[in-house]
Amino acid sequence: MSVDATFEDGAAKPLRLVAMDADDLQVLSALCQDAVFPASEMQWQRRQRRFGILLNRFRWEDIPVADRGRRTPERVQCVFAIENVVRVASQGVTPGDVDTILSVLAVTFEEDDAGGGAVLLTLAGDGAIRLQVDELEVALRDVTKPYAAVSGKVPDHPE
Template identity: 35%
Template sequence: MTDLKLIALDTEDLEIISAHAQDAIIRTADMGYAKGDKRFALLMNRFDWESDKPRGKGLRKRSALYFNGVTHAAFAGFDPAAPEGVVELLAIVFEPTDAPSGIIELRLAGGGTVRLTVEYIEARLADLGAAWAAAAKPSHRLD
């Protein structure tokens, strides 16, 4: 079982990270913005789609995701200060404003979002080694 390590420097790279992070579970206490470092980081329990077996429930892996060049972070649809809060990541998208700057949006289940104003795209996703059997395989309605 290999640990995943990815870097995104453009929208295509970010789409790959988004696919690997889809359905990640994140404690709100495990995300934060370091204004002085221009970095937003989070720890997550991502569903390991690449190791999923058709009949099994798959694996979850402890992973870190961070974004550099962040000048502002905004939260909507959930309380980021809730000590026991948990959100589920559905997708990560980039909306350019004045290239290469723009908005990176972390779209969460239930309509919540994390909006990061960035000077450029630079994101890194890395597994941290811990892996365990998932309680259930995520599924989505195709409406």
């Protein structure tokens, strides 16, 4: 016996995604574009070899291009975690600074010959965070319900 789909089946659910290669990471990068966070929301757990950020992610997946400007833009808090981290370097970023708000432009992976490489978070304003990893494993997990974007606007990137 088959069961019809219900309205609830189409309801938005929290994202929970993992990237294990550069192609997967492109998907996470698109979802994290324009995410904002205070510099104080980054943490490197050296012993666990994990680097995490609590992001306020713009919900690009919720606003199709045709509907932009007609729906209330939303954000959601998510944990962005990179595993297998052996070294962290940054430029234009003061870790722990609660007053500095950073904005993610892109997340990329530069593979090395040994199967590892570097995860690069490119930030607005010439900031960057480089995470040297033994192997690529990045997770994105929404941890709150969506909320109306404070600005009330969809981020814009003029050409």
